[in-house]
Structures are given as structure tokens and as C-alpha cells.
Amino acid sequence: MSLRATLRRGLDRAERGLDPLFGPDWNPLANLGPLGWFLFWIVAATGVYLFIFFDTGVVDAYASVEWLSNDHWFHAGVARSLHRYASDLMVVVMLLHLAREFVYDRYRGKRWFSWVTGVPIVWFVYMSGITGYWLVWDQLAQYVAQTSTELLDALPIFAEPIARNFLTPESLSSRFFTLLVFLHIAIPLILLLAMWIHIQRISLARTKPPRGLAAITLAALVVVSLVLPASSQGPADLATVPAVVGLDWFLLGLYPVIDMVPPGVIWTGALLFTLVLIGLPWAPPRAEAPAAKVFLDHCNGCSRCVADCPYGAITLVRRSDGAPFLHEVEVDAGRCVACGICMGSCPSSTPFRRSGDLITGIDLPERSLAALRAEVIEAAAQLTGTGRVLTIACGFGAGGAPAPGRVVLPCVAMAPPSLFDFILSRGLADGVAIAGCAERDCQNRLGRSWTLQRIARERDPFLRNRVPRPRLLTVWAGPSEVARLEAETAGFAEALAAMGPYADQRPLDPAEARGAAAATTARAEQIVEAAK
Amino acid sequence: MKGRARHLILGGLVTLVLIAVVAWFSAAPQWRSLPEQTALLRLSFTHGGDRSAACRDRTEEELAALPKNMRARQICDRRRPPIFVELEVDGATVFAAERDPSGLAGSGPSRVYERLLLPAGPHDLTVRMRDRPDTEGFDYEATRRVELAPAQSFVIDFRPAEGGFVFH
Numbered sequence: 001m002s003l004r005a006t007l008r009r010g011l012d013r014a015e016r017g018l019d020p021l022f023g024p025d026w027n028p029l030a031n032l033g034p035l036g037w038f039l040f041w042i043v044a045a046t047g048v049y050l051f052i053f054f055d056t057g058v059v060d061a062y063a064s065v066e067w068l069s070n071d072h073w074f075h076a077g078v079a080r081s082l083h084r085y086a087s088d089l090m091v092v093v094m095l096l097h098l099a100r101e102f103v104y105d106r107y108r109g110k111r112w113f114s115w116v117t118g119v120p121i122v123w124f125v126y127m128s129g130i131t132g133y134w135l136v137w138d139q140l141a142q143y144v145a146q147t148s149t150e151l152l153d154a155l156p157i158f159a160e161p162i163a164r165n166f167l168t169p170e171s172l173s174s175r176f177f178t179l180l181v182f183l184h185i186a187i188p189l190i191l192l193l194a195m196w197i198h199i200q201r202i203s204l205a206r207t208k209p210p211r212g213l214a215a216i217t218l219a220a221l222v223v224v225s226l227v228l229p230a231s232s233q234g235p236a237d238l239a240t241v242p243a244v245v246g247l248d249w250f251l252l253g254l255y256p257v258i259d260m261v262p263p264g265v266i267w268t269g270a271l272l273f274t275l276v277l278i279g280l281p282w283a284p285p286r287a288e289a290p291a292a293k294v295f296l297d298h299c300n301g302c303s304r305c306v307a308d309c310p311y312g313a314i315t316l317v318r319r320s321d322g323a324p325f326l327h328e329v330e331v332d333a334g335r336c337v338a339c340g341i342c343m344g345s346c347p348s349s350t351p352f353r354r355s356g357d358l359i360t361g362i363d364l365p366e367r368s369l370a371a372l373r374a375e376v377i378e379a380a381a382q383l384t385g386t387g388r389v390l391t392i393a394c395g396f397g398a399g400g401a402p403a404p405g406r407v408v409l410p411c412v413a414m415a416p417p418s419l420f421d422f423i424l425s426r427g428l429a430d431g432v433a434i435a436g437c438a439e440r441d442c443q444n445r446l447g448r449s450w451t452l453q454r455i456a457r458e459r460d461p462f463l464r465n466r467v468p469r470p471r472l473l474t475v476w477a478g479p480s481e482v483a484r485l486e487a488e489t490a491g492f493a494e495a496l497a498a499m500g501p502y503a504d505q506r507p508l509d510p511a512e513a514r515g516a517a518a519a520t521t522a523r524a525e526q527i528v529e530a531a532k
Numbered sequence: 533m534k535g536r537a538r539h540l541i542l543g544g545l546v547t548l549v550l551i552a553v554v555a556w557f558s559a560a561p562q563w564r565s566l567p568e569q570t571a572l573l574r575l576s577f578t579h580g581g582d583r584s585a586a587c588r589d590r591t592e593e594e595l596a597a598l599p600k601n602m603r604a605r606q607i608c609d610r611r612r613p614p615i616f617v618e619l620e621v622d623g624a625t626v627f628a629a630e631r632d633p634s635g636l637a638g639s640g641p642s643r644v645y646e647r648l649l650l651p652a653g654p655h656d657l658t659v660r661m662r663d664r665p666d667t668e669g670f671d672y673e674a675t676r677r678v679e680l681a682p683a684q685s686f687v688i689d690f691r692p693a694e695g696g697f698v699f700h
Contacts, residue, residue, distance in 0.1 A: 021542040
């Protein structure tokens with residue numbers, strides 16, 4: 001098993017531990033991005049509120065922070081603590097988010113954009129926090145200001161060393177302090193812009209956590225702010241050195257390193273770290289299947305695939321072939337990860353077709369609907385006895401490994417609902433198990449939601465009413481839950497055996513079987529060609 | 533306890549503990565940036581080397597080649613000369629360096645910012661600077677005996693208007 005697979009299983013196991021406590025949908029580890037946004041807004045709102053009471057003068061800054069923390073602890077003091085603790089929590093959430101996307105391999109290939117645009121966010125979060133600490137103008141602020149400016153002065157871009165502003169009590173002017181306030185407003189605004197850019201290449205980006213999780217987080221922040229209020233560390237005095245300071249290890253954890261290591265090493269390290277992070281998506285790049293392809297003869301521009309694509313890779317454009325429809329769809333190959341969700345959403349994706357080639361409106365060149373039908377027929381041939389279960393599995397979930405009677409897909413939402421109908425009505429199996437990835441998080445973002453809504457007949461393409469719902473099983477299980485998938489599938493098989501065979505079967509006719517065989521041959525040829 | 537109530541309570545408790553840990557680490561453990569019984573001495577100033585040493589008078593031919601309104605007699609290099617700074621503590625040279633002028637054209641001032649940790653107590657400080665390349669020895673020099681307290685921040689600045697080196 002590769003290192004990444006091991007890490008993925010480990011992380012899945014750790015996340016699974018939080019499912020019983022929060023519920024899969026509120027699991028904080030599956031909501032790190034939305035939580036980051038939520039914490040940003042808490043920090044922004046409390047920052048605006050604190051600015052009402054904050055005095056930007058050098059002498060008055062500390063006094064105003066003390067006043068709001070002590071005399072008005074019940075509103076402004078709580079706001080200050082919320083401001084600090086939400087910022088710290090944002091760092092935790094951001095670093096976990098970064099590590100998680102790396103482990104789940106969501107940073108390479110066509111998903112490089114979100115990763116690369118996330119790298120500056122890391123630095124802007126730190127810069128926002130560091131400039132915030134300056135404003136309190138206590139001893140920690142003095143330490144942070146002096147250390148930061150000495151580090152900046154190592155860059156040969158300032159004519160006058162900025163650190164000279166902090167040499168003596170007389171050298172720091174209120175005007176310079178106003179500049180620091182401006183920085184603490186400007187940098188978070190740039191951070192917000194960077195966060196907005198970060199989510200531009202995904203559709204329906206989640207920028208709000210589930211209400212329950214948001215309520216829990218906010219309530220816990222308020223309680224901690226009341227019990228452990230943030231405090232200052234004595235007024236700054238430039239005639240002395242703040243020899244001992246209580247550090248914020250989330251935002252200022254690198255400062256001891258800055259104290260001990262020459263500035264050139266720090267800047268080189270920061271630059272290398274940034275370049276390595278930016279370069280990770282290409283080291284090595286992920287081998288991805290070719291992008292989805294549109295077949296205009298079978299596309300009426302209904303836009304279901306546009307609505308379902310999790311990556312915003314499909315757009316509706318004016319019709320170009322003279323057919324009597326207003327629109328057609330266009331795939332941006334630079335964004336398409338070949339998850340197949342579009343194929344599952346296309347009303348033309350029906351495996352029942354017997355006349356002509358099985359071609360749909362939008363198809364995957366390397367794994368066409370025809371090939372999928374053939375794979376299903378082939379997998380069904382491996383099933384024997386009563387209570388036969390054909391499993392349609394997600395490659396990133398518990399059913400990701402090949403097994404008899406199982407078809408593994410990049411996403412279960414690649415399978416159109418008509419495929420389940422086809423499996424049952426052609427007697428290929430007595431029931432279908434849809435084994436997606438863990439309930440808390442879908443590898444392809446929206447695949448689980450779309451699958452559930454389609455089979456609940458809430459989202460087009462709907463599962464036909466004739467399909468008996470008891471013959472479909474949905475199991476949402478991560479890579480560390482193989483045993484649960486097997487147990488649930490075995491239980492399902494027993495239930496199917498008790499139900500008996502599906503009554504409305506119309507067995508596969510020779511034309512369909514021949515078509516399947518031809519598609520299987522074509523698929524085998526494709527694989528051989530790819531191997532060359 | 534079922535459903536969302538369970539998640540609110542258990543999830544809330546877990547979140548509360550996490551945020552309490554975050555709050556604790558937001559101000560602890562403490563970091564000592566300066567060893568005990570130590571003071572910080574900083575030698576910091578900006579000063580442009582004297583360009584006049586490298587000036588020369590134009591020849592008559594050079595003047596004649598210039599438009600009438602540009603015939604300044606003296607020509608000076610735009611680039612400033614480097615300065616040389618030396619600091620002695622208790623008779624020992626702890627810093628001696630030449631500092632080039634700043635700016636792409638070398639027309640800006642030279643910058644000095646040096647940190648030095650000293651044991652608290654009395655010290656004899658001598659600082660010298662040469663800002664003209666043709667000077668033998670130093671153009672500026674100052675000596676001071678100081679009594680440094682633990683964690684004191686002591687600064688040596690340079691202000692030509694005040695006659696040279698200034699001790700804070």
C-alpha cells in the first residue's frame with residue numbers, strides 16, 4: 001500500500017472517530033474550508049466592533065485595549081477574545097485543510113488551481129495575525145514589532161531600516177502607528193480577495209458550515225472567551241527589551257526560530273517552502289483520464305450536466321450545429337477531472353438503448369456509457385445463487401478495490417439512475433449496492449448528494465418509479481470501513497434472497513448482449529492501446 | 533440522548549475543549565527572547581558617505597562641450613562612498629564593517645543596524661566612523677561608560693546635527 005493510501009486510511013479512521021460525536025454532516029474535519037470562512041467572518045465582525053473602541057495613538061492604543069478588556073469586558077472584552085481565538089482557530093483549520101487536501105490527493109491534476117491559490121492565503125493569514133498583535137502595543141507587540149521589522153530590514157528594499165522606528169520611545173510616532181492600523185485592515189481585505197479567488201474553479205463552493213456546527217463553534221468560542229479572556233502583557237517600553245513574552249504559538253510560532261536563525265536563512269526557507277507548496281501539484285502531476293466529450297447529436301442543451309458538474313467545467317453556449325435547440329454544452333478540458341458525474345446526469349445516458357451505438361450526450365472517452373454497460377453485464381455474470389448483489393462502487397471509498405460483482409467508478413454519481421433500473425429489469429442482479437465514499441465528504445464534492453437526490457426522485461434524471469427502492473442499498477463508507485461495507489452488503493443479500501427475484505424482469509436480449517460484448521472488446525482495445 | 537441533541541452536546545464539548553486548548557496556547561508557554569542578566573545594545577543609524585572627496589573640477593574642454601546653462605565647474609560622482617564603522621566594548625572590537633550606500637545607483641545613505649547582547653553591568657563603549665575615503669583614521673568618534681541594567685535596551689545612534697554619535 002502506498003504512503004498516500006496509508007495516510008488516507010489513517011485520516012479516514014481519525015475522521016470516522018468524530019462522526020458519532022458530531023454526525024457525519026457536522027464533522028468538523030469534513031468542513032474545514034467552510035469553517036475557515038466562518039472564522040474569517042467572526043474575526044472580521046469582531047475586528048470592526050473593536051475598532052470602535054480602539055485608539056490608534058501610540059500612547060493611547062494600550063490604554064484603549066485595557067479599557068475595553070477590563071471596563072467593558074462583557075461586550076468589547078469578549079469581542080477581543082473572540083477576535084484572537086477565532087484567528088488562532090483559523091490557523092489550525094487552515095493547516096488541517098491543507099494537509100487533508102494533500103492526503104486525499106485533491107491538489108493535483110485539474111485541481112491544481114485551488115491548491116496554488118491557497119498558498120498565498122497561508123501567508124496572508126499569518127500577516128493579518130501578526131499585524132494585529134502589533135496594535136495592542138503591549139510587550140508582546142513590542143517583541144513582535146521589533147523582530148518582524150528586523151527580519152524585513154534584511155531585505156534590501158528599504159532605504160531606512162524600519163526597525164529604527166522601534167529603537168527608542170521617542171522614535172515611534174503615532175503616524176507610523178496609524179500605518180500599522182491601515183496594514184491590519186488592508187491585509188485581511190487582500191486575504192478575503194485571495195479566499196474568493198481560491199474557490200473560483202469549483203461550483204457550489206461551500207463557504208458556510210452546517211448551522212449546527214457553526215452554532216457549536218461560536219458557542220464554544222464565546223464560552224472560552226468568557227472563561228479565559230485574552231489579556232495584554234504590560235505596556236510596551238522601548239527603553240527595555242521584552243525578555244519574556246507569552247507567545248501565541250499559532251500565529252507567532254515561528255518567532256523563536258527567527259530569534260535563533262539568521263534572517264537570510266528564514267527568507268530562503270520561506271521562499272523554498274512557498275515554491276515547494278506551489279510546485280507540489282506537478283511533483284508528479286496526476287495522470288487523469290481525458291476530459292468528457294460532448295456528442296451534439298445526443299445533446300439538446302438541457303444543462304443538467306452544467307448544474308451537476310462539481311468543478312464548473314461545463315458551460316452552456318449558443319448552439320453551433322443548426323439543430324433546433326438554443327444551446328449546447330461545452331467542456332473545459334482544463335477543469336474536467338473525468339469524474340463522470342456529467343454522464344450520470346445526462347438524460348440520454350440510458351443503457352436500455354438497442355438501436356445503433358450506445359452514445360450519450362456527454363461521455364467519457366476512456367470509460368464510455370457503452371463500456372460501463374458492458375462492465376456491468378460482465379460483473380453480473382460473476383454473481384451466482386440467490387440474493388445476488390451487484391455493487392456500483394466509488395474508487396475512493398470502502399469498495400475501491402476490485403471484487404467479483406463489483407464495478408468501480410471514479411464517482412458513484414457517474415452511474416445514471418437508469419443503470420440501476422437496467423440491472424434490475426434485465427435480471428442482472430437481485431439488488432444494487434451503491435457504495436460511495438464516506439458520508440461526511442465526497443471525493444468529487446457533490447457526487448453523493450446528486451446520487452441521493454436522483455434515487456430519491458428529487459433531482460433529474462430521476463430514478464423511475466417502477467424501480468423498487470428496497471432493491472437499492474446505499475452505503476457511504478470511507479477506505480477504512482471495508483468490513484462495514486461487506487457486512488451491510490451481506491445483510492442486503494440476505495434481505496434480497498428473502499424477497500425473491502425481481503418480478504418484472506425482461507432478460508437481456510441478444511442484441512444488447514452483443515452490443516455489450518462489442519463494447520467490451522472495444523474497451524479491451526482501448527486499454528491495450530493505452531498500455532502501448 | 534438521540535440525534536442532533538447528542539451531536540450538539542458531545543460535539544459542543546469536544547469543540548469547547550479544542551478551543552480551550554487553542555486559547556491556552558495563544559499565550560503560553562512563555563518564550564524568553566533575551567537571556568537573564570543580559571542587556572541589548574543596538575548600533576543603528578543611516579548616514580551617507582561624503583561624496584565631496586571624489587569631486588573634481590572640469591577641464592576647460594569639458595566645460596566648453598557642455599551647454600552654457602550646464603557648465604558647473606565641479607563634477608561629483610553620483611555614487612556615495614561606503615562608510616566604515618567600528619565598535620569597541622571594554623577595549624575589544626566587537627564590530628568593524630564597511631557599509632555600502634543603498635539604492636540601485638548607490639546614491640542613498642549607508643545603513644547600520646547591529647544587535648549585540650551584553651552582560652548587565654558597567655561597560656566602556658567606543659564607536660567610530662569614517663565617511664570620507666580620503667580620511668586617515670576616523671571622522672567621528674565617541675566614548676561612553678555605561679551601566680546596563682538587565683533587559684535594558686541601549687541604543688547608539690548617529691545625528692550629525694547633534695555633533696555625531698548619540699547614546700540613548
